[in-house]
Amino acid sequence: MVQEKIVVMGAGAVGCYYGALLALNGHQVTLIGRPGLVEAVANKGLLLERQSGIETVALAASESVEAVADASIVLLTVKSGDTESAGRAISPLLASNSIVLSMQNGIGNAERLAVILGRPVVPVVVYIAAEMAGPGHMRHRGRGELVFPEGPDSSRLASLFNDAGAPATVSNTAETAMWTKFVVNCCVNALSALTNQTYDQIAMHEGAEQLVKDTMHECVAVASASGVSLPGNIWEIVWNVFSSMVGQRSSTAQDLTRGRKTEIDHFNGEIVRLAQRFEIDVPVNNALWTMVRIAESK
């Protein structure tokens, strides 16, 4: 096995999880993140908590982006709102042969990043439930699969993650998978955030199913105008969230509660932006986007 030099740019829960798995499999990993994370990892390593238990993973961490210069692979895991600034920070440092992966929520991040970097970026669909339980303490709650689009590096990258214990596949429908995840986020995140309620509680209320359907139908119309065809069972996929994620609130709800900026501009806000381009009415997505923005301005 080739030892890769891997840099995680913007190490939150997602970046720490995959960085830890790759480090445990013998790769040289550097997390670039906030001072609290860097200090914790320097002092005691990264705590990786899974159902099987907690272990400490030794890896490098830095507040500076300098390490990007040596990277053979960069995993970009910043929030969608920070894609441009992260891209501008790493662009002057990237080696010509390094590969950049966008492992973010939303659609279009890889494309926006590619423009800034002047090179292709691999958009990876990430299915994971994870959170930072404290500084340097990553908690994995479930899943962890990755889907890569077809491309020159895809099978090598999928093997890299598979070998490290993260189930990864290469698919000719990766764009559909990315959009499906995006539509699910549009249908569930704001609703949980504005009501500050868990998915299973939301689903019990009269009107909730209609609200989620109305949100989804607007998203499907925008996807169709964008040339993307969603799975035939998209409704089942969306509605399943409300029964399968019992007791959980959305990441947007958690962001609002903690006074952090949400990703709403890249969920329902992106639907509104695309809908304007295609002259489609999306009143429910506009309502959800606008209200979350107002709520987070407090």
Place this chain on the structure above:
Amino acid sequence: MVQEKIVVMGAGAVGCYYGALLALNGHQVTLIGRPGLVEAVANKGLLLERQSGIETVALAASESVEAVADASIVLLTVKSGDTESAGRAISPLLASNSIVLSMQNGIGNAERLAVILGRPVVPVVVYIAAEMAGPGHMRHRGRGELVFPEGPDSSRLASLFNDAGAPATVSNTAETAMWTKFVVNCCVNALSALTNQTYDQIAMHEGAEQLVKDTMHECVAVASASGVSLPGNIWEIVWNVFSSMVGQRSSTAQDLTRGRKTEIDHFNGEIVRLAQRFEIDVPVNNALWTMVRIAESK
């Protein structure tokens, strides 16, 4: 002047205000309300706070509905969700010649009450900003005008309130006024509640004007199907709230914050109910209604 025996059924801020004005003008007024109010009024009278200052008003207060038996006029000021239970409580006691006024938010309260009482009920449109500042302490913030529909008792009732200092008119467009106020409530209350933000702050956000317009257009369609024509400048009336009520949040926002049941079923919920009858799509009103209900279930 004839001294009337007036009972305020469900004395909150609105009922205390008009009850106090009528008592100050020499009428015999009894407030029927919650134990906290009754105890405070029995001990020290009702505190009436206006811009001109605070004064104490001596009047009767009771938790029991018995006083209704002697009333020549009953002012029903309970929340819309309590109309039926209040009607059933007073129905066996009402004298045959007593007059009942519905001074409530929403539409249809007078009609629902009339069915229970087996007699006509006068629907009064109330324009007031008021709150209970504490037990037995009513704070008037602004306005106070009343609009009566044309009817056999209307000019006598309008005089009763006018003489007591509450500007009251009789109008052949009282139903339009009632619906206009209702549509305004549908457009502003839930939005302020779900974002927990003040009107002026809401209006500053991209998307807010579109959201309010979308809400209003659905309401206008339902009004039209219901045979009600709204004023031509309904949009100006609605949008004016966001600039005229600086620093204020909606009553629904205050209810949510205090863990009280809101009137949302009688605002956006009523639009949803009527829309189903007329087979009109009202996705934004359904979203607002549903999310407030979910939020208040916590």
